[in-house]
Amino acid sequence: MINVDAFAGKTALITGGTGFIGSNLAIKLIELGAKVTIVDAMLPGYGGNLFNLEPIKDRVTLNFADIRDFHALNYLVKDQDYIFHLAGQVDHVLSLTDPFPDIDINIKGTATLMEACKIHNRAAKVIHTGTRGQYGPATKLPVSEDAPTHPRGIYEISNLTAEKIMQIYHDIHGVQCVLLRLTNIYGERHQMQHPRYGVVNWFVRQVVDGQPIRVFGDGKILRDFLYIQDCVDAILMCAQTDAAYGEVINIGVDAPTDFIELAETMIRAAGTGSWEFAPFSPERKAQEPGDFYSDISKIRQLAGWQPTTLLEDGLRKTIEYYRQHKQHYW
Numbered sequence: 001m002i003n004v005d006a007f008a009g010k011t012a013l014i015t016g017g018t019g020f021i022g023s024n025l026a027i028k029l030i031e032l033g034a035k036v037t038i039v040d041a042m043l044p045g046y047g048g049n050l051f052n053l054e055p056i057k058d059r060v061t062l063n064f065a066d067i068r069d070f071h072a073l074n075y076l077v078k079d080q081d082y083i084f085h086l087a088g089q090v091d092h093v094l095s096l097t098d099p100f101p102d103i104d105i106n107i108k109g110t111a112t113l114m115e116a117c118k119i120h121n122r123a124a125k126v127i128h129t130g131t132r133g134q135y136g137p138a139t140k141l142p143v144s145e146d147a148p149t150h151p152r153g154i155y156e157i158s159n160l161t162a163e164k165i166m167q168i169y170h171d172i173h174g175v176q177c178v179l180l181r182l183t184n185i186y187g188e189r190h191q192m193q194h195p196r197y198g199v200v201n202w203f204v205r206q207v208v209d210g211q212p213i214r215v216f217g218d219g220k221i222l223r224d225f226l227y228i229q230d231c232v233d234a235i236l237m238c239a240q241t242d243a244a245y246g247e248v249i250n251i252g253v254d255a256p257t258d259f260i261e262l263a264e265t266m267i268r269a270a271g272t273g274s275w276e277f278a279p280f281s282p283e284r285k286a287q288e289p290g291d292f293y294s295d296i297s298k299i300r301q302l303a304g305w306q307p308t309t310l311l312e313d314g315l316r317k318t319i320e321y322y323r324q325h326k327q328h329y330w
């Protein structure tokens, strides 16, 4: 369970807080009584959307700055109890053609944030949301934290590097960090403009638009899909757990689903729709790591978290949200 005392009256900075995960986290933190500041550069093509903050718009402090701006971060990290580091280059497809935004935002941006913490706030607790992609192809399923890391893309490499930079600041400079590796997250407040990242939400858009869901390849690849509210709980339960600091921790679902099952569950949740096979683009096929699902025994044991939302229920809530608010996302 989330311990309200860990967050009530505490200060929290969220980098990338107008985006998908960051905005849902901000809403929950404010519900818990935290004072939340968001720093976001609203870069085009990513998930930053002010409508995401509608439920808390009068209770959140918004700062439009870039995490690569050392001066801005020097100011923003001061007096923060928690720093949730979610700003990032997240476009997997872009990273196939241009490696530099990943290197610049995910590596340099993370180093900038950690350097600011080292100088101005060593007492902050910093939480990083890395990706399951840091593992690359699974050597054994489910994938646990001690599995080898052979990432298959620059996005994934830059996240692994960011994680290692944070580990150094934890070990050497005493800035406490939790190093999370998230599976595919879906749900309310994800960008719906393009399919370059966030495949489950893109399926939601196809269903809401009355288009057939396009399932790549043979649809048999296994994944674990986690609902955003479960993900937010997992992040907060790690943040409140002293023993989580200094640790790499998976956030996912230990029951896998293939893409055909995902499409069929989505159609059931929507009460309408159809699906069809579509070919992978050659680049996507080359980057595709194959079957993956997370071993979550570590987070269960350390933080007492496990997912509670069934896929069909999470999808139903997501579809309802976009049916109601689609003018803010399409």
Ligand SMILES: NC(=O)c1ccc[n+]([C@@H]2O[C@H](COP(=O)([O-])OP(=O)(O)OC[C@H]3O[C@@H](n4cnc5c(N)ncnc54)[C@H](O)[C@@H]3O)[C@@H](O)[C@H]2O)c1
Pocket (backbone or CB within 6 Å): 015, 016, 017, 018, 019, 020, 021, 022, 039, 040, 041, 042, 043, 046, 047, 048, 049, 065, 066, 067, 068, 085, 086, 087, 088, 089, 090, 105, 109, 129, 130, 131, 132, 181, 182, 183, 184, 185, 186, 190, 191, 198
């Ligand atoms: N959504 C997922 O399934 C998933 C899975 C694994 C890891 N992650 C990680 O979680 C984090 C959040 O992802 P999301 O899905 O919420 O993405 P998102 O695109 O919705 O949010 C990212 C936010 O970061 C902001 N941003 C980007 N570059 C910035 C910069 N230089 N300075 C300040 N702000 C900047 C964007 O404007 C956006 O609001 C990312 O680091 C991502 O790699 C997400």
